[in-house]
Amino acid sequence: MRWNLHSTAASQFTTWYNDCMPSYFVETPACRYPVSVERGGLANVRQYIPERAGKVFLISTEDVWQLHGEALAREIGHPHEILFFPGGEPRKRLAEVETLAEQMVARGGDRSSVIVAFGGGILTDVAGFLAAIFMRGIPVIQIPTTLLAQVDAAVGGKTGVNLACGKNLLGSFHQPLAVIIDPAVLDTLPEREYRAGLFEIIKHGVIADADLFWLMSREPKRVMSHAPDVVDRMICDSVRIKAELVSGDEKEQDRRRILNFGHTFGHALEAETGYSQFLHGEAVAWGMKAATLLGAMERLLSSEDKGEILRCVNSYGPLPPVAGVDPARIAARLKSDKKTVQGKIHFVLPERIGAVKITADVHEQFVAAAIEEALAC
Amino acid sequence: MRWNLHSTAASQFTTWYNDCMPSYFVETPACRYPVSVERGGLANVRQYIPERAGKVFLISTEDVWQLHGEALAREIGHPHEILFFPGGEPRKRLAEVETLAEQMVARGGDRSSVIVAFGGGILTDVAGFLAAIFMRGIPVIQIPTTLLAQVDAAVGGKTGVNLACGKNLLGSFHQPLAVIIDPAVLDTLPEREYRAGLFEIIKHGVIADADLFWLMSREPKRVMSHAPDVVDRMICDSVRIKAELVSGDEKEQDRRRILNFGHTFGHALEAETGYSQFLHGEAVAWGMKAATLLGAMERLLSSEDKGEILRCVNSYGPLPPVAGVDPARIAARLKSDKKTVQGKIHFVLPERIGAVKITADVHEQFVAAAIEEALAC
Numbered sequence: 001m002r003w004n005l006h007s008t009a010a011s012q013f014t015t016w017y018n019d020c021m022p023s024y025f026v027e028t029p030a031c032r033y034p035v036s037v038e039r040g041g042l043a044n045v046r047q048y049i050p051e052r053a054g055k056v057f058l059i060s061t062e063d064v065w066q067l068h069g070e071a072l073a074r075e076i077g078h079p080h081e082i083l084f085f086p087g088g089e090p091r092k093r094l095a096e097v098e099t100l101a102e103q104m105v106a107r108g109g110d111r112s113s114v115i116v117a118f119g120g121g122i123l124t125d126v127a128g129f130l131a132a133i134f135m136r137g138i139p140v141i142q143i144p145t146t147l148l149a150q151v152d153a154a155v156g157g158k159t160g161v162n163l164a165c166g167k168n169l170l171g172s173f174h175q176p177l178a179v180i181i182d183p184a185v186l187d188t189l190p191e192r193e194y195r196a197g198l199f200e201i202i203k204h205g206v207i208a209d210a211d212l213f214w215l216m217s218r219e220p221k222r223v224m225s226h227a228p229d230v231v232d233r234m235i236c237d238s239v240r241i242k243a244e245l246v247s248g249d250e251k252e253q254d255r256r257r258i259l260n261f262g263h264t265f266g267h268a269l270e271a272e273t274g275y276s277q278f279l280h281g282e283a284v285a286w287g288m289k290a291a292t293l294l295g296a297m298e299r300l301l302s303s304e305d306k307g308e309i310l311r312c313v314n315s316y317g318p319l320p321p322v323a324g325v326d327p328a329r330i331a332a333r334l335k336s337d338k339k340t341v342q343g344k345i346h347f348v349l350p351e352r353i354g355a356v357k358i359t360a361d362v363h364e365q366f367v368a369a370a371i372e373e374a375l376a377c
Numbered sequence: 378m379r380w381n382l383h384s385t386a387a388s389q390f391t392t393w394y395n396d397c398m399p400s401y402f403v404e405t406p407a408c409r410y411p412v413s414v415e416r417g418g419l420a421n422v423r424q425y426i427p428e429r430a431g432k433v434f435l436i437s438t439e440d441v442w443q444l445h446g447e448a449l450a451r452e453i454g455h456p457h458e459i460l461f462f463p464g465g466e467p468r469k470r471l472a473e474v475e476t477l478a479e480q481m482v483a484r485g486g487d488r489s490s491v492i493v494a495f496g497g498g499i500l501t502d503v504a505g506f507l508a509a510i511f512m513r514g515i516p517v518i519q520i521p522t523t524l525l526a527q528v529d530a531a532v533g534g535k536t537g538v539n540l541a542c543g544k545n546l547l548g549s550f551h552q553p554l555a556v557i558i559d560p561a562v563l564d565t566l567p568e569r570e571y572r573a574g575l576f577e578i579i580k581h582g583v584i585a586d587a588d589l590f591w592l593m594s595r596e597p598k599r600v601m602s603h604a605p606d607v608v609d610r611m612i613c614d615s616v617r618i619k620a621e622l623v624s625g626d627e628k629e630q631d632r633r634r635i636l637n638f639g640h641t642f643g644h645a646l647e648a649e650t651g652y653s654q655f656l657h658g659e660a661v662a663w664g665m666k667a668a669t670l671l672g673a674m675e676r677l678l679s680s681e682d683k684g685e686i687l688r689c690v691n692s693y694g695p696l697p698p699v700a701g702v703d704p705a706r707i708a709a710r711l712k713s714d715k716k717t718v719q720g721k722i723h724f725v726l727p728e729r730i731g732a733v734k735i736t737a738d739v740h741e742q743f744v745a746a747a748i749e750e751a752l753a754c
Contacts, residue, residue, distance in 0.1 A: 029407075094471045094472070094475050095471070097471070097547075098470075098471050098540065098547070101540055101546065102540055105540060105543060105546060132549070133537075133548060133549055134546070135548075136537060136548045137549070137550070158513065160510075160513060163478055163479055163482060164479060165483065169478065169482060169511070169512060170478055170510045170512075171512075171513045172510055172513055172514070172549065173514070251513075251514075343487075
C-alpha cells in the first residue's frame, strides 16, 4: 500500500487519466478475472461473453434500464432476455431470487446461460447470488451502475440476500467472469446515491491508501461536480485496493476483513432503522465515524487523525437524521452482526489514516460512548 | 473399474465384511473428506466436529429424530441446537431454507457454527444447501439415514432445492466435512424407502461395476432381508464408485455425469406426476428401464444385457402404477431437464453391464418408443 501522503499534485490528474484507463485483476485460487474501468466501457460487454455461451439474461432494474438499457442491449451480440428486479433493500430476499429463477427457466435458461447484472449494489448482489445457485452455478458479468457498486459491491464475488433478522445473512462467494465499470453512467445517478458511494471510497482511503484519503479530503467540490479526472482516479484507486484485498483473501478470513471498516456499526444502524432511512453507504459513513471515535477512545488513533477522518466524512454529508435512534439498541444489534464469532464482535479500527487494525479487544463502555457520540456528530 | 463379472462368491462376503469396514475419501481441488461406512458409526460423530467449532445445529426430520436422535445427540459433545425440517419433496423449497436460517440466527448461529444434517436425501440436500449459503457458507457433516441418501445424495457435495417448475434447479456444490454412513439405521427404514435406495445401487452397478450389478441381480432375497454382509457390501461398493466419480469431476462437467443414468427420464416422470407418486429412487428405476430400452433401440446395448438390467430392476419392484401417465408429456418434459444444454438432451445409455455412454445423438422416435415401452413394462 502507498504511504506517501501528499505526492499526487492536482495537476497530475489529467495526464494520469489520459494515459492509463486500466484494467485490474482479481486473482483467487480458482479463477482470475478483469475489472475494467473505462468511460464508455459498456460498449465492450460482448468481449467478455464466452463464445459458446447459451442465452444471456440481462438482469436490471427498470430505472437503470430506461437510462442505459438500450446502449447495453445493442452491444450484447448474443440471444438475450431482459428480466427486471423490482429493486430496494426490502426486496433483496430469497423470494425475489426464486421469482427470477422461475422466469429464467420459463425463457429457456439452462446451464449454458450467462447472467449480466446491470444495476446498483442490491441488484448486483441479488443477480450474482442467482447466478451462484441457478442450476448450481452459472457465470455472471457484473456491470455496476452506482458508485457504491462500482467501488465495492460488484468487485470481489460476494453475493447474497437479506433475512428478516439481518442483512446479507444468506449468500455465496461467486466470482464473476468480469466486472465492467463505466464511470460515464454515474452522470445520471441521483446525487444522494453518488454521495453514498463516496463514503466507501473514503473508507478505502482510511484503511489502505492515505493518498486517496487526502484526495477525497482536499477535493470535495470537484468530486461533487463529477470532474472526470478526479472521479476516474478515485474509482481506479478504490478498485485497485479492493482487487488487491480480495485476491489475497477471497473468503474474507484474513486481511479482506479490513473492508468492513464502518460496516459493523453501519449494519446495526441500518437494521435498527428498518433498512429504510439510510442508504448502505450512508450507514457506513456513520459507522466509520463511530469506529473512528472508538479507535481514538481505545488510543489506537491520534486525535488529529480522528479529526481529519470525521471532517472528511462530514464534508460529503449531511447524513439522514438519526434523531430518535436509541444508542442502547444499536449496541445490542452489534452482537447479531454476521461477523460476530462465538459472541465476540470484531471491530475494524483506524490506527492512522491509511492503516487499520482488527480487534475484539475493546471496552464495552467505549463502544457505547462511541455510538452515542457518533449519533450526535 | 472392475470388469470380472462373477469373481465374488457369496461365501466371501462375511470375511470381507468382518475384515474391512472402510472409509473412502472424496478429493476435490479444494478439499478432501472421509466417507465412513460403519455399523454403529453414528457414535463417532464427535471426531468429525472441528474442535474450535461454535454451536452445532442438528437438522433433522421429526420421524428420524424420534428413532435415532438421542443416540446422536448424546455423542455430539458440543453445545448444540436441534432444528426440524418438515420433510417431503414439496417442502424442498427456498422458503423452508429461509425459515431454518432465521431459526439459526435466533438461536445464536454464526460463521463458526456447524450443521449436522441427519435424515434422508431431501433433508441432506436442504441442510447442505443451507450450510452452503448461511453467512456465505459454513461446514456441514452429512449423516444420511435412508439407503438412497447413503449411497447417493449425501456423497459428492451436491445440495439444492426445487423450483415450482423443476427439481433441484437451485443449489450449490458444497462439499461436507465428512459423511458418516451407519447401515444399522436402515433397519428402521420403511421397506418402500429401502427399495427406492436399492435402485441407485443397481445404477452404480450398471454404470461402473458389473460385480455389484451381479450381486444385486443374484441376491434379491438376502438384500431384502437386510443381511448385513450383503447390505454393507453393496453400500461400500456404491460409496466407492460415487467417491471415485466425484473426486475426478466435482462440478459434473465430465465423467460424473454418468451418475445421471436413469435420471433424465426419471426426473420427467417425477415432474409429470407432481413429485407425489414416486419416490426419487423409484422414478430412477423407471428411468433406468427407459434408458436401457433406448440403449438397445440405438443398438448400443445387446438384447441379452437389456434383459438382465430390466430383470434386475423388476426383481426389486413393483414400482407405483404409471397408468394414466401420458408418454408424450414425458417426452416434452425431457427438454426442460437441468442437464439440457442449449436445447440438446444428453442421455446416459448403457453399452453393457458396467459401462455407459453419454450421448445427445439419439433418434427422437426411439425416445418416444422407449418411454412408451417403459411405461408398459
